[in-house]
Amino acid sequence: MSSPADFFQGRSVLITGGLGFIGSNLARRLVACGAKIVLVDSLVPEYGGNLFNITDIADSVKVNISDVRDRYSLKYLVQGQDFIFNLAGQTSHLDSMEDPETDLAINCAAQLSILETCRKHCPGVKLVFASTRQIYGKPNYLPVDEEHPLNPVDVNGINKMAAEFYHTLYSNVHGLKACVLRLTNTIGPRMRVRDARQTFVGMWIRQLLEGRPIEVWEGQQLRDFTYVEDVVDAMLAAALSEEGNGRVFNLGGDPPISLRDLAAMMIDLNGAGTFNVRIFPAERKKIDIGDYYSDFKRIRTALAWEPHTPLREALVCTLEYYRANIQHYV
Numbered sequence: 001m002s003s004p005a006d007f008f009q010g011r012s013v014l015i016t017g018g019l020g021f022i023g024s025n026l027a028r029r030l031v032a033c034g035a036k037i038v039l040v041d042s043l044v045p046e047y048g049g050n051l052f053n054i055t056d057i058a059d060s061v062k063v064n065i066s067d068v069r070d071r072y073s074l075k076y077l078v079q080g081q082d083f084i085f086n087l088a089g090q091t092s093h094l095d096s097m098e099d100p101e102t103d104l105a106i107n108c109a110a111q112l113s114i115l116e117t118c119r120k121h122c123p124g125v126k127l128v129f130a131s132t133r134q135i136y137g138k139p140n141y142l143p144v145d146e147e148h149p150l151n152p153v154d155v156n157g158i159n160k161m162a163a164e165f166y167h168t169l170y171s172n173v174h175g176l177k178a179c180v181l182r183l184t185n186t187i188g189p190r191m192r193v194r195d196a197r198q199t200f201v202g203m204w205i206r207q208l209l210e211g212r213p214i215e216v217w218e219g220q221q222l223r224d225f226t227y228v229e230d231v232v233d234a235m236l237a238a239a240l241s242e243e244g245n246g247r248v249f250n251l252g253g254d255p256p257i258s259l260r261d262l263a264a265m266m267i268d269l270n271g272a273g274t275f276n277v278r279i280f281p282a283e284r285k286k287i288d289i290g291d292y293y294s295d296f297k298r299i300r301t302a303l304a305w306e307p308h309t310p311l312r313e314a315l316v317c318t319l320e321y322y323r324a325n326i327q328h329y330v
Helices: 021-032 051-060 071-078 093-098 100-121 155-172 200-209 228-240 259-270 297-303 311-328
Strands: 012-016 036-041 061-065 083-086 126-132 177-183 185-187 214-217 225-227 248-250 275-278
Touching (some): 012 021, 071 100, 093 155, 100 126, 100 155, 126 228, 177 228, 185 228, 200 214, 200 311, 214 259, 228 297, 248 297, 259 275, 259 311
Parallel strands (some): 012 036, 036 061, 083 126, 214 275
């Protein structure tokens, strides 16, 4: 397999959700590789896009403020692209239950529109789609591998599951090269900390830096976490390899940790803070999945990927970033 620096030099790359958490970190890496990058983002306040995320690379990328629900702009944007990293989405599980039609439009219908537009106007493109571990629902066994039954517990999971199937269908039936990555809890610089719409860890970061107690709901649940730079590594590996076409891969992180222990670790690394244990709010308890951590042997075997950043290191880097930049995210 070629190195990303060699492979992406001069290649045309489109990143949907490119001003968001993962998209902006991916863009930064691709800039270093010499790619020609277009970032598409709606900048809808609820969805995490932030122009500050690309301040240091703004002169090296093109930004198109557009919504993936706009099929007419998509037709223009996909043409001539070598790669599309399809990261745009509505990430809040609670929002998906309160406004299911918007979640359907963004996480399902728009994904089909992207694929159909690529089939018609850019059939040689390679797509990497960011899915979620939420589609598994409450695990029947741990760690969860890709053979685990899919049983989403919320509207967001159902729509992301459908979008996955669209990507693999278009790859296996229409020959449109697409790979799906099921992300677990991704953390790192540039994640949303304004609220818990993207990740509860972001809200915990904000609470720590503002001197407020972390709110831990129950706390015994086990989770795994992937540092954003490791996620970027996985996305580049998926783009580089033909082995992933038409396939689905879990990402993950070793080892799993309880939410109570995670809160204690973050307080220790911050040098100050407290946490309070609360019962789950009723509306969230109904869609909580309990313990979850991934088996990611499939991607390790097929794409030679595994996470390299220890959780403590990931949290230190994240805390340092927000100490310097919190004003741009709240």
